[in-house]
Amino acid sequence: MESPANNITMAAEQQVTRSLETGVSINQLITNSNLPLSSPPQTNIGPILLSVNPYTDVGNPLTLNSMRSVGLNDKLLRVVQDAVRQQSETGYPQAIILSGMSGSGKTYASMLLLRQLFDVAGGGPETDAFKHLAAAFTVLRSLGSAKTSFNSESSRIGHFIEVQVTDGALYRTKIHCYFLDQTRVIRPLPNEKNYHIFYQLLAGLSQEERVKLHLESYTPLNLSYLQSGDTRQDDVEDAARFQAWKACLGVLGIPFMDVVRVLAAVLLLGNVQFVDKSSSSGNNGTVTEVGVNGESTLNSVASLLGVPSASLFRGITTRTHNARGQLVKSLCDANMSNMTRDCLAKALYCRTVATIVRRANSLKRLGSTLGTLSSDSNESVHNQADVASQHASTVGTAGSKSSKSMAALNNAVRHATDGSIGILDMFGFEDPKPSQLEHLCINLCAETMQHFYNTHMFKSSIESCRDENIHSDVEVDYVDNVPCIDLISSLRTGLLSMLDVECSLRGTAETYLGKVKAQHRHNPRLFDPKPVDARCFTIQHFAGRVLYDTSDFLETNKDVVPDDLVSVFHKQTCIFGFATHLFGSELKALYSLETVPRGISFRISPTSHSDLLNGDEPVSTLTQDFHTRLDNLLRSLVHARPHFVRCVKANSSETSGKFDRGTVMRQIRSLQVLETVNLMAGGYPHRMRFKAFNARYRLLAPFCKLRRTEDRLTEDCLLILQCVEEEHMKSPLLTQSEVSTSWVIGKRHIFLSEGIRQQLEMLRSDTRHRAAVLIQAVWRGTYARKRWPLLRRNLEMKSGNTGGTSNLSSNHRTSNGGGANACLPSTSKASAPPTLTRPRPQPIAGTPPPDPNEKCDQKIIQQTCTLFGLDLERPPPVPPSRPYTVTGNSKISYPQTRVMKMPYPEDGKGDVTLGKGEAVVVVGASSRRGHLVVEHCNTSIHVPFQFLELKPGPAVSI
Numbered sequence: 001m002e003s004p005a006n007n008i009t010m011a012a013e014q015q016v017t018r019s020l021e022t023g024v025s026i027n028q029l030i031t032n033s034n035l036p037l038s039s040p041p042q043t044n045i046g047p048i049l050l051s052v053n054p055y056t057d058v059g060n061p062l063t064l065n066s067m068r069s070v071g072l073n074d075k076l077l078r079v080v081q082d083a084v085r086q087q088s089e090t091g092y093p094q095a096i097i098l099s100g101m102s103g104s105g106k107t108y109a110s111m112l113l114l115r116q117l118f119d120v121a122g123g124g125p126e127t128d129a130f131k132h133l134a135a136a137f138t139v140l141r142s143l144g145s146a147k148t149s150f151n152s153e154s155s156r157i158g159h160f161i162e163v164q165v166t167d168g169a170l171y172r173t174k175i176h177c178y179f180l181d182q183t184r185v186i187r188p189l190p191n192e193k194n195y196h197i198f199y200q201l202l203a204g205l206s207q208e209e210r211v212k213l214h215l216e217s218y219t220p221l222n223l224s225y226l227q228s229g230d231t232r233q234d235d236v237e238d239a240a241r242f243q244a245w246k247a248c249l250g251v252l253g254i255p256f257m258d259v260v261r262v263l264a265a266v267l268l269l270g271n272v273q274f275v276d277k278s279s280s281s282g283n284n285g286t287v288t289e290v291g292v293n294g295e296s297t298l299n300s301v302a303s304l305l306g307v308p309s310a311s312l313f314r315g316i317t318t319r320t321h322n323a324r325g326q327l328v329k330s331l332c333d334a335n336m337s338n339m340t341r342d343c344l345a346k347a348l349y350c351r352t353v354a355t356i357v358r359r360a361n362s363l364k365r366l367g368s369t370l371g372t373l374s375s376d377s378n379e380s381v382h383n384q385a386d387v388a389s390q391h392a393s394t395v396g397t398a399g400s401k402s403s404k405s406m407a408a409l410n411n412a413v414r415h416a417t418d419g420s421i422g423i424l425d426m427f428g429f430e431d432p433k434p435s436q437l438e439h440l441c442i443n444l445c446a447e448t449m450q451h452f453y454n455t456h457m458f459k460s461s462i463e464s465c466r467d468e469n470i471h472s473d474v475e476v477d478y479v480d481n482v483p484c485i486d487l488i489s490s491l492r493t494g495l496l497s498m499l500d501v502e503c504s505l506r507g508t509a510e511t512y513l514g515k516v517k518a519q520h521r522h523n524p525r526l527f528d529p530k531p532v533d534a535r536c537f538t539i540q541h542f543a544g545r546v547l548y549d550t551s552d553f554l555e556t557n558k559d560v561v562p563d564d565l566v567s568v569f570h571k572q573t574c575i576f577g578f579a580t581h582l583f584g585s586e587l588k589a590l591y592s593l594e595t596v597p598r599g600i601s602f603r604i605s606p607t608s609h610s611d612l613l614n615g616d617e618p619v620s621t622l623t624q625d626f627h628t629r630l631d632n633l634l635r636s637l638v639h640a641r642p643h644f645v646r647c648v649k650a651n652s653s654e655t656s657g658k659f660d661r662g663t664v665m666r667q668i669r670s671l672q673v674l675e676t677v678n679l680m681a682g683g684y685p686h687r688m689r690f691k692a693f694n695a696r697y698r699l700l701a702p703f704c705k706l707r708r709t710e711d712r713l714t715e716d717c718l719l720i721l722q723c724v725e726e727e728h729m730k731s732p733l734l735t736q737s738e739v740s741t742s743w744v745i746g747k748r749h750i751f752l753s754e755g756i757r758q759q760l761e762m763l764r765s766d767t768r769h770r771a772a773v774l775i776q777a778v779w780r781g782t783y784a785r786k787r788w789p790l791l792r793r794n795l796e797m798k799s800g801n802t803g804g805t806s807n808l809s810s811n812h813r814t815s816n817g818g819g820a821n822a823c824l825p826s827t828s829k830a831s832a833p834p835t836l837t838r839p840r841p842q843p844i845a846g847t848p849p850p851d852p853n854e855k856c857d858q859k860i861i862q863q864t865c866t867l868f869g870l871d872l873e874r875p876p877p878v879p880p881s882r883p884y885t886v887t888g889n890s891k892i893s894y895p896q897t898r899v900m901k902m903p904y905p906e907d908g909k910g911d912v913t914l915g916k917g918e919a920v921v922v923v924g925a926s927s928r929r930g931h932l933v934v935e936h937c938n939t940s941i942h943v944p945f946q947f948l949e950l951k952p953g954p955a956v957s958i
């Protein structure tokens with residue numbers, strides 16, 4: 001097995017580790033930019049950010065709200081600014097990809113990134129969009145994170161947060177969730193915990209709520225689904241988080257009781273034990289029947305789910321089979337009934353999560369509130385995009401015409417705003433003992449992300465150099481993890497495909513493993529464990545070896561729930577709309593034919609397929625589904641410009657301030673940090689098409705020397721680079737650096753080292769800055785000169801009044817000098833600075849003609865107006881005037897006492913004249929725009945707002 005460190009000297013490896021420990025930037029290894037040294041624990045490798053988790057904030061719930069108290073981070077801010085800038089410059093979607101082991105701080109960084117993205121492009125944390133997203137994260141964190149052996153706040157839901165950006169401003173957000181870890185709901189590993197929400201619920205419910213939810217006498221110690229894991233609990237913290245969770249459900253418009261009823265039912269289901277009972281039959285034989293231990297608990301579950309207890313019992317303990325067209329009913333044994341009970345618990349939990357995600361996304365799309373989550377809609381939770389847009393179409397007026405126009409508008413908006421910035425926080429590599437099918441999927445995801453990085457950083461740059469005959473002095477020898485990905489997921493012989501086949505053959509863990517070992521006996525990445533176990537195998541992943549136990553692989557992969565159980569939730573028998581809603585599309589498919597149940601199975605997890613069934617079986621398995629979703633995610637990522645943040649944890653014990661060099665070194669190797677440093681320091685990691693290079697950097701060469709024709713693009717590129725080199729020679733600091741600043745012209749691309757890219761960017765930014773300053777100076781000068789005659793007339797009038805003119809001529813002379821400030825009145829001691837009256841703006845004569853560059857399509861405008869009942873020809877009436885004015889942060893109601901700032905009317909020709917400094921009573925806003933009504937000597941005078949000044953008085957705080 002080749003080691004990632006083969007070609008890297010230990011010295012270099014230790015240098016990087018030391019860099020992270022001491023905060024001396026790796027940037028120094030690869031660039032001579034004058035960036036200030038980063039304080040630990042972050043550093044840059046060219047454009048890639050390496051971030052160490054120092055564990056100084058363990059216990060943070062990692063929600064957007066809880067991260068508001070965390071100080072902003074310069075390096076992450078730069079990643080965000082880069083993404084926003086590149087998105088607005090190129091229109092190209094951007095993806096910030098966080099990777100690293102479980103516990104390395106991906107979620108922490110992703111929350112900070114999101115917060116900073118809102119600061120840069122979304123109007124900050126006080127906007128409704130932020131509050132909405134923050135509420136969604138608070139709700140989802142409790143439902144989707146749990147304590148594992150590696151991380152007490154481990155995300156068991158992968159997130160891809162897609163933020164749509166138009167013209168540099170955030171437009172809307174969408175959370176894509178990847179939920180895998182279902183087994184945790186029924187059986188957390190011994191040192192781990194179930195989902196946080198269960199402990200929070202038990203700690204935070206009021207006594208009254210506990211009674212309603214049948215949870216009066218329960219704690220984590222006597223609930224079967226929590227007992228098998230770590231049962232320690234911080235009641236105070238959990239209760240506080242529960243209150244925040246409850247409040248956030250309210251923000252999302254999700255009925256609290258609906259969700260907690262399902263959660264309580266899941267918890268109680270674990271305490272319903274089915275047991276085999278023998279009973280005598282008519283012919284003196286004995287038949288085995290299934291009975292239940294804890295009948296009252298079953299009754300509680302049934303009541304929480306709104307179904308009759310007998311129906312629930314029947315749904316769990318009987319099974320309908322289709323034997324060549326004949327429907328046969330059979331009784332399940334206790335073991336099978338207990339398995340079906342667990343399937344129900346998993347289905348209820350993961351479908352609730354999916355429903356909440358869908359609701360959070362559909363709300364964000366609309367920025368409006370919808371009705372309850374209950375059974376008023378029987379739409380599937382699976383087809384998220386479609387359902388969301390269907391929800392969208394039901395908002396507004398009820399008529400189908402407006403629904404259609406809303407859908408049209410949604411579509412139009414969707415197409416008009418295709419730029420996005422995504423933040424990807426997927427599962428990190430982990431190695432729990434024993435590892436199950438979910439962990440294999442999690443590690444496949446980590447392998448896939450590593451492969452994406454390898455392809456983007458190393459493979460594509462090596463291949464394009466080869467294609468264009470470019471020789472690089474640095475041979476980057478990275479470890480390709482494709483063989484491992486193939487072992488797990490190749491189409492016919494991958495472990496997952498073989499598992500699907502075994503599921504369809506109704507095989508066992510042993511038969512499956514036998515076939516896997518025979519198929520892959522020569523594969524160096526698959527081992528037998530020591531001691532050998534007929535149900536276990538070991539895989540060498542990019543980040544280490546993992547032992548998998550296949551005992552539950554087949555059952556978990558099938559991921560099925562029988563129709564006998566699903567049919568119980570049909571609205572004929574179920575009075576709890578939310579429960580019916582969770583199985584909405586399955587019930588629709590089931591009841592499309594008359595015979596119910598008829599021996600078919602549905603998936604436990606909500607699937608993204610519109611076809612639910614392939615004959616009597618679901619169309620996909622858990623791993624197929626996950627694979628498809630991962631594939632789709634990759635498809636979006638390859639179309640985006642990636643920004644990598646590589647996360648590393650400082651130790652394995654979640655201890656603050658402890659830097660364990662061994663742990664860090666292992667991660668640096670697996671993340672191929674040194675290979676990246678090598679590439680950045682001496683290779684050609686960047687390439688650009690000639691045309692793109694010219695478009696971006698031509699401002700660095702003299703305009704008159706550039707040819708600017710398609711056929712002379714290469715010459716222009718060379719000219720630009722010569723100019724940059726000349727600049728480079730002028731800076732002694734830059735010339736002394738050991739970092740390569742080389743570039744090569746290829747057949748189609750220009751190849752750039754990281755050093756030259758940084759120089760080009762720096763020069764470009766300096767040049768643009770200088771140009772902006774020049775443009776502003778020229779514009780201000782022109783503007784000042786244009787205003788000067790008027791300014792001079794005013795000054796002359798004033799000084800005529802005060803009898804002095806001498807300053808004006810000197811001012812005039814100065815202004816001809818061209819400075820923007822030259823037009824300012826002199827502050828000579830001889831005369832007081834004259835107050836200048838601004839020229840009044842010309843009244844607006846009619847609506848200005850439409851801007852030809854207007855982006856909005858006339859059709860959309862028309863549709864919007866029709867939808868909201870507006871007439872394009874007649875704008876809506878002006879709203880009635882307010883009974884108060886707003887000053888600073890206070891409302892001040894009428895009547896108000898104000899003081900005249902200057903005489904009114906100015907020419908003194910009105911019936912009543914108000915003198916400067918006179919106190920007047922303002923009784924309200926005038927119907928004349930910008931005027932207030934002043935009562936003076938029994939006369940109402942409409943006085944322009946700017947003539948009046950507020951006198952301090954009582955204010956009403958807003």
Ligand SMILES: Nc1ncnc2c1ncn2[C@@H]1O[C@H](COP(=O)(O)OP(=O)(O)OP(=O)(O)O)[C@@H](O)[C@H]1O
Binds near residue numbers: 054056060153428
């Ligand atoms: N930069 C940081 N400063 C202080 N504490 C941090 C930082 N990053 C992470 N932590 C803490 O470390 C722990 C693990 O972080 P986090 O959950 O973000 O890791 P992760 O990589 O997302 O793990 P997983 O893949 O298991 O979800 C958390 O308790 C978090 O509060």
